[in-house]
Amino acid sequence: xxxxxxxxxxxxxxxxxxxxxxxxxxxxxxxxxxxxxxxxxxxxxxxxxxxxxxxxxxxxxxxxxxxxxxxxxxxxxxxxxxxxxxxxxxxxxxxxxxxxxxxxxxxxxxxxxxxxxxxxxxxxxxxxxxxxxxxxxxxxxxxxxxxxxxxxxxxxxxxxxxxxxxxxxxxxxxxxxxxxxxxxxxxxxxxxxxxxxxxxxxxxxxxxxxxxxxxxxxxxxxxxxxxxxxxxxxxxxxxxxxxxxxxxxxxxxxxxxxxxxxxxxxxxxxxxxxxxxxxxxxxxxxxxxxxxxxxxxxxxxxxxxxxxxxxxxxxxxxxxxxxxxxxxxxxxxxxxxxxxxxxxxxxxxxxxxxxxxxxxxxxxxxxxxxxxxxxxxxxxxxxxxxxxxxxxxxxxxxxxxxxxxxxxxxxxxxxxxxxxxxxxxxxxxxxxxxxxxxxxxxxxxxxxxxxxxxxxxxxxxxxxxxxxxxxxxxxxxxxxxxxxxxxxxxxxxxxxxxxxxxxxxxxxxxxxxxxxxxxxxxxxxxxxxxxxxxxxxxxxxxxxxxxxxxxxxxxxxxxxxxxxxxxxxxxxxxxxxxxxxxxxxxxxxxxxxxxxxxxxxxxxxxxxxxxxxxxxxxxxxxxxxxxxxxxxxxxxxxxxxxxxxxxxxxxxxxxxxxxxxxxxxxxxxxxxxxxxxxxxxxxxxxxxxxxxxxxxxxxxxxxxxxxxxxxxxxxxxxxxxxxxxxxxxxxxxxxxxxxxxxxxxx
Numbered sequence: 021x022x023x024x025x026x027x028x029x030x031x032x033x034x035x036x037x038x039x040x041x042x043x044x045x046x047x048x049x050x051x052x053x054x055x056x057x058x059x060x061x062x063x064x065x066x067x068x069x070x071x072x073x074x075x076x077x078x079x080x081x082x083x084x085x086x087x088x089x090x091x092x093x094x095x096x097x098x099x100x101x102x103x104x105x106x107x108x109x110x111x112x113x114x115x116x117x118x119x120x121x122x123x124x125x126x127x128x129x130x131x132x133x134x135x136x137x138x139x140x141x142x143x144x145x146x147x148x149x150x151x152x153x154x155x156x157x158x159x160x161x162x163x164x165x166x167x168x169x170x171x172x173x174x175x176x177x178x179x180x181x182x183x184x185x186x187x188x189x190x191x192x193x194x195x196x197x198x199x200x201x202x203x204x205x206x207x208x209x210x211x212x213x214x215x216x217x218x219x220x221x222x223x224x225x226x227x228x229x230x231x232x233x234x235x236x237x238x239x240x241x242x243x244x245x246x247x248x249x250x251x252x253x254x255x256x257x258x259x260x261x262x263x264x265x266x267x268x269x270x271x272x273x274x275x276x277x278x279x280x281x282x283x284x285x286x287x288x289x290x291x292x293x294x295x296x297x298x299x300x301x302x303x304x305x306x307x308x309x310x311x312x313x314x315x316x317x318x319x320x321x322x323x324x325x326x327x328x329x330x331x332x333x334x335x336x337x338x339x340x341x342x343x344x345x346x347x348x349x350x351x352x353x354x355x356x357x358x359x360x361x362x363x364x365x366x367x368x369x370x371x372x373x374x375x376x377x378x379x380x381x382x383x384x385x386x387x388x389x390x391x392x393x394x395x396x397x398x399x400x401x402x403x404x405x406x407x408x409x410x411x412x413x414x415x416x417x418x419x420x421x422x423x424x425x426x427x428x429x430x431x432x433x434x435x436x437x438x439x440x441x442x443x444x445x446x447x448x449x450x451x452x453x454x455x456x457x458x459x460x461x462x463x464x465x466x467x468x469x470x471x472x473x474x475x476x477x478x479x480x481x482x483x484x485x486x487x488x489x490x491x492x493x494x495x496x497x498x499x500x501x502x503x504x505x506x507x508x509x510x511x512x513x514x515x516x517x518x519x520x521x522x523x524x525x526x527x528x529x530x531x532x533x534x535x536x537x538x539x540x541x542x543x544x545x546x547x548x549x550x551x552x553x554x555x556x557x558x559x560x561x562x563x564x565x566x567x568x569x570x571x572x573x574x575x576x577x578x579x580x581x582x583x584x585x586x587x588x589x590x591x592x593x594x595x596x597x598x599x600x601x602x603x604x605x606x607x608x609x610x611x612x613x614x615x616x617x618x619x620x621x622x623x624x625x626x627x628x629x630x631x632x633x634x635x636x637x638x639x640x641x642x643x644x645x646x647x648x649x650x651x652x653x654x655x656x657x658x659x660x661x662x663x664x665x666x667x668x669x670x671x672x673x674x675x676x677x678x679x680x681x682x683x684x685x686x687x688x689x690x691x692x693x694x695x696x697x698x699x700x701x702x703x704x705x706x707x708x709x710x711x712x713x714x715x716x717x718x719x720x721x722x723x724x725x726x727x728x729x730x731x732x733x734x735x736x737x738x739x740x741x742x743x744x745x746x747x748x749x750x751x752x753x754x755x756x757x758x759x760x761x762x763x764x765x766x
Contacts, residue, residue: 031108035080040072049075052107054142055100062138068093071100073252074228079104083227083249085202087234089273090393091369092254094230095135098198101228105196106145106170113146113168117189119196121173122217124204126151126339127346128367132200133173150174150182153339164188176205176213183220194221199244201366202229203386218244232393233270233386270389270422276396280406280426282413286499289317289440291407291431292379293326296357300327302374303349305358307365307391309380309468311336314359316461316504319454321359323447324439333360365391373397376404380465381412383472384486385422405429411494418485444505458504463513466497470515492519498526 034050043049045066046059059065067075070088078084078101088094102119111118123129133149140147148169150162166172167188172179182189199205205214227246254271272278283291296304308314311334318332329352333345349358350370358364365387373395382388388406395402406426408415416426448455473490497516501509508528517523643651664672 032080035076038076040076043067043072051100052104054107055103057142058139061141064096069254070094071097073254075100077250078228081226083246085229085234085249085251087231088254089271090232090390091273091397095132098228098230099135099139102171102196103140103143107143111170115170115193116167117169117172117191118193119171120194121198121200122176122179122205123200124366125363126153126175127342128200129173129175130343131367131369136171145170147171147173150178152178176210176217180213180216183216191221194225196226197221198228200230202231203233204366233389270385270424272389272392272424273396275399275401276392277403278392278426279404279429280408280416281429281431282410283407285409285496286503288379288407289503290436290438293440294431294435294437297327297437299375301355303352303354303356303372304375304377305360305364305373305394306377306379307360310464311361312460312464314361316457318359319457320444320447324443329356331356331358333358333364335361335363362387368394369397370394372400373402378406381408381415381489384484385418388419411491412489415486415489441503445507448505458506459510462501462504462506466516467513469495470513470519473519492516497523
């Protein structure tokens with residue numbers, strides 16, 4: 021340890037003489053040969069402005085808070101200090117974790133791990149990527165090997181779980197903690213996990229914070245136990261003490277062109293489709309507010325067969341599938357569109373992204389900055405487009421206060437392709453899963469929008485300056501539902517009804533389906549509905565449609581779990597009921613309002629009777645062996661058992677298969693009903709089958725084999741006996757033959 025401390029003191033003396041303004045290459049910094057070689061092999065020779073500002077104080081062991089635009093090279097800025105620290109300390113596998121890097125998402129953690137793998141190829145350190153979503157084999161390997169890793173990269177939740185549950189993890193030798201996307205990690209979402217992590221770390225560690233927006237993070241530096249941190253920013257290229265907070269300005273890359281378009285809510289999908297089709301050879305990321313929107317638009321675009329390749333990335337996808345989507349989009353040179361949630365807005369480095377489209381208004385100004393940061397990275401040019409509703413145009417003024425200027429752009433009505441709004445309704449009619457997905461997307465967007473609008477009426481609106489942008493009363497919910505392909509609104513989220521109580525008039529009930537089996541026709545009888553003009557339609561209108569069509573049954577949104585899952589959507593089956601085949605109820609007849617109560621009552625009674633009888637005619641789904649076995653267990657059925665009774669109804673014996681059970685196991689006459697309702701005892705059944713039934717079954721099997729062999733031997737013996745009793749061929753010599761010819765005769 022004395023040798024390593026001498027090296028560290030020597031390097032600190034060399035760093036004091038370094039003038040960062042003159043350091044145009046990494047070789048001008050006092051770095052190890054292994055680090056310089058790894059940087060050169062990875063293609064990094066010149067440091068970026070943020071790397072120049074961070075390297076000197078970080079290599080000297082100071083706490084650093086760094087703010088820089090996205091794509092400016094913040095990852096390399098903390099990778100180099102970590103490698104130099106481990107190199108100078110001469111750590112080995114036995115020292116355990118020396119550096120921990122926390123990220124808000126698994127994709128970002130995986131990306132940082134790959135950067136370490138490239139630059140640290142000449143070093144001899146161990147590192148591990150810890151995160152959830154792994155298969156059991158990799159999870160066990162992570163659990164047992166974490167104590168031997170010198171660098172840990174992962175998410176706060178997984179790290180906190182290891183510190184509280186894994187006794188093998190020892191962080192007593194930890195010297196450096198890095199928080200990438202620190203403003204996100206300091207949010208209430210990760211607060212509990214971050215507090216657990218900090219409680220188990222040594223207070224004399226070095227801490228590095230990195231993000232593109234750190235205007236709010238400086239208020240929470242005390243929680244991180246940072247000692248007089250150096251705050252650096254590439255905007256003014258100066259360092260300052262902790263008392264000086266970053267400016268209110270939000271800086272974006274100079275190579276980025278930013279646009280916005282005011283689009284009505286009902287035209288958003290058509291506008292997005294038109295834009296993507298006209299830029300089909302570009303690489304584009306489209307951000308949505310909710311996961312259900314991403315899923316529906318992805319499924320809808322897949323059916324419309326666009327000119328571009330469509331991918332989706334959302335948090336409720338399988339982890340392996342998320343990584344596959346990440347790799348496919350990153351490796352796509354052009355002609356690819358990624359539909360994503362805020363999961364992809366921070367830190368992810370997708371190369372050569374031409375456009376970033378924000379389909380919905382961002383919740384926070386910081387979200388807008390991070391989303392547009394997926395393009396115009398590493399000096400490349402890029403463009404961004406923001407869709408705003410007419411009621412959300414005040415966001416432009418809010419962004420202007422932060423020195424973010426957007427240019428307006430318009431989509432002419434003549435060039436707008438309305439294929440989505442025209443074909444979505446027919447696609448939803450053919451696919452029930454897509455219809456349910458559309459309903460979930462509609463409810464998720466309205467609910468998310470209302471949650472942001474409610475913040476404006478609480479005390480939290482002072483913290484979020486964009487809360488006044490969201491106005492739930494200005495949403496044309498009925499037109500929006502029609503643009504998604506939904507014919508009407510079956511239900512509205514309670515959050516929306518609390519803000520707009522008059523919106524109950526938009527809710528319309530689903531049609532009741534009645535079918536005629538003889539005419540192969542389904543009748544749709546709708547309840548009283550008010551159209552847009554306020555006129556009341558006829559109470560019951562019947563419309564003939566093919567019987568192969570299906571109708572949806574209304575499902576309240578309150579009964580649907582708000583959390584997404586990657587399983588198949590739950591869709592209720594069509595309700596098929598039958599009506600009497602009589603002249604009174606022809607398929608195309610209208611039920612008049614002037615019908616008497618007796619006639620309506622008789623018709624309803626007939627329909628109710630046939631509803632109950634019609635349920636038995638529905639084809640049930642074929643069950644598998646496991647499902648049949650579970651159903652028998654629920655019904656207390658003893659499989660492969662049978663009781664034999666005499667003429668008087670008394671139990672003679674009980675058999676399992678063809679094996680009679682011993683007398684103690686027989687069921688008495690007065691216990692038959694009680695025994696049949698007892699739960700199945702697995703241990704008793706296993707003992708019975710193994711110790712009794714198997715032995716008897718083997719005896720019966722041996723007896724059958726023995727009888728079969730005896731029958732075969734008896735048959736063979738009988739054939740031999742018949743052969744021995746039969747007369748063979750006779751031989752007679754010819755008298756007038758010189759040659760003794762032999763002639764056979766019967």
